[in-house]
Amino acid sequence: MKTSRSEALFARAQALIPGGVNSPVRAFRSVGGVPRFIERGEGSRIFDADGNSYIDYVGSWGPLLLGHRPKPVMDALREALERGTSFGAPTEGEVELAELISQVVPSMEMLRLVNSGTEATMSALRLARGFTGRDLTVKFEGCYHGHVDSLLVKAGSGMATLGIADTAGVPKGFAETTLALPYNSISAAEQAFAERGGQIAAVIVEPVVGNMGCVPPAPGFLEALRELTARHSALLIFDEVMTGFRVALGGAQQRFGIKPDLTTLGKIIGGGLPIAAYGGRAEIMRKVAPLGPVYQAGTLSGNPLSVAAGLATLRYLVAHPELYEQLEARAAALTAWTPPGTTINRVGAMFTFFFSPDPVTDWDSAKKCDTARFGKFFHFMLERGVYPAPSQFEAAFLSTAHSEEDIRYTVAAAREFFGA
Ligand SMILES: *Cc1c(COP(=O)(O)O)cnc(C)c1O
Numbered sequence: 001m002k003t004s005r006s007e008a009l010f011a012r013a014q015a016l017i018p019g020g021v022n023s024p025v026r027a028f029r030s031v032g033g034v035p036r037f038i039e040r041g042e043g044s045r046i047f048d049a050d051g052n053s054y055i056d057y058v059g060s061w062g063p064l065l066l067g068h069r070p071k072p073v074m075d076a077l078r079e080a081l082e083r084g085t086s087f088g089a090p091t092e093g094e095v096e097l098a099e100l101i102s103q104v105v106p107s108m109e110m111l112r113l114v115n116s117g118t119e120a121t122m123s124a125l126r127l128a129r130g131f132t133g134r135d136l137t138v139k140f141e142g143c144y145h146g147h148v149d150s151l152l153v154k155a156g157s158g159m160a161t162l163g164i165a166d167t168a169g170v171p172k173g174f175a176e177t178t179l180a181l182p183y184n185s186i187s188a189a190e191q192a193f194a195e196r197g198g199q200i201a202a203v204i205v206e207p208v209v210g211n212m213g214c215v216p217p218a219p220g221f222l223e224a225l226r227e228l229t230a231r232h233s234a235l236l237i238f239d240e241v242m243t244g245f246r247v248a249l250g251g252a253q254q255r256f257g258i259k260p261d262l263t264t265l266g267k268i269i270g271g272g273l274p275i276a277a278y279g280g281r282a283e284i285m286r287k288v289a290p291l292g293p294v295y296q297a298g299t300l301s302g303n304p305l306s307v308a309a310g311l312a313t314l315r316y317l318v319a320h321p322e323l324y325e326q327l328e329a330r331a332a333a334l335t336a337w338t339p340p341g342t343t344i345n346r347v348g349a350m351f352t353f354f355f356s357p358d359p360v361t362d363w364d365s366a367k368k369c370d371t372a373r374f375g376k377f378f379h380f381m382l383e384r385g386v387y388p389a390p391s392q393f394e395a396a397f398l399s400t401a402h403s404e405e406d407i408r409y410t411v412a413a414a415r416e417f418f419g420a
Contacts (some may be wrong), residue, residue: 002050007034024158031374055409058387059397063272065246067400067402072316076312077305077309091304096311105250105265107281109282111280111285114275117146119276120278127285128201129201134199136199137179138200140206142183142211145204161393184361206242212366213360215366226259235261237260241276262280275307327349334410335353352396353377355373355377377414380416386410
């Protein structure tokens with residue numbers, strides 16, 4: 001496979017951009033080799049600067065549920081472009097997007113649009129503190145909630161990939177406002193509340209983890225968090241930046257029937273453009289400025305292009321609920337076979353092949369994976385035109401553009417790797 005153009009671009013990039021990338025996991029650090037510079041995408045495929053094509057299982061790390069360049073989104077963007085790119089004043093589209101989100105995710109009685117998942121979780125956390133008058137946050141090891149200072153404690157995603165437990169640059173005082181507990185451990189959560197319940201502003205959780213690879217909640221775990229937070233007057237924040245509109249139209253809260261106090265969304269709600277949201281109970285959201293004392297703002301918040309792409313995506317999903325059945329069936333076909341020495345976790349259209357024979361239920365079990373073998377698998381697939389996430393600790397994403405033929409081809413390539 002020819003990679004000379006990607007190599008040349010990577011050399012130029014590394015001279016100016018740390019690691020040659022604008023987000024760490026893109027650098028292929030844990031798997032080695034040259035990151036492919038992508039030129040364009042179409043449906044389930046991406047094409048790199050050397051003209052190689054790949055079936056894409058990254059989907060821009062989650063947003064592209066409809067694949068690359070879906071017609072409804074392209075049409076909406078073209079139309080929006082004609083009207084201007086940003087006004088710094090309210091637009092009708094923002095109201096329509098807020099109405100649509102609130103209708104599909106009813107726990108979000110009110111919501112605010114921001115520009116990234118990081119901004120959404122950061123703002124939700126500030127709001128939780130402002131509302132409760134408390135400072136402590138409970139998070140779970142291996143969960144990633146964006147690069148918010150106080151949440152970069154035992155975080156997943158790139159931190160897990162690069163083996164960075166706690167980032168430099170976060171003041172000790174910030175880190176001390178976070179209690180990091182093992183995911184899926186009801187007893188650890190009970191103990192934290194027994195000891196410090198009166199100080200805990202919020203529990204923030206990925207209701208299905210994607211950022212240490214895909215790890216589903218154990219039966220009763222989310223229910224226990226709901227009960228504990230309610231009993232101690234702390235808020236339950238579901239970080240659905242990844243799971244929103246992916247594991248079900250109404251996200252994990254619909255799939256598992258739990259109503260959080262606050263929810264963060266991102267990724268799919270922008271259809272590939274930068275946008276995110278936080279929202280929840282009206283009583284809490286009314287504390288946000290200009291209604292209340294919790295300040296949060298943004299020059300490009302509710303950007304008309306992002307809103308147009310997001311609205312087109314969500315309207316298409318609402319109009320085609322059968323797509324979730326298709327996603328479920330194709331993702332099931334892709335993960336129907338467990339290769340020797342691996343464990344597969346899947347929830348809807350997100351899944352991970354863990355290179356460990358044992359169940360993966362939390363960060364301690366995830367980190368036992370054979371990451372060297374994963375790296376070999378990654379490059380084997382890449383050579384055959386299949387692009388998995390370049391890290392063991394990320395979820396793979398299926399889009400509605402992945403055909404049965406894509407799935408068959410991918411399974412055949414994987415079987416070849418495992419010598420089956
Ligand atoms: C991606 C992600 C974020 C961060 O979103 P950005 O847009 O990258 O800032 C936060 N939480 C979860 C669960 C995510 O998957």
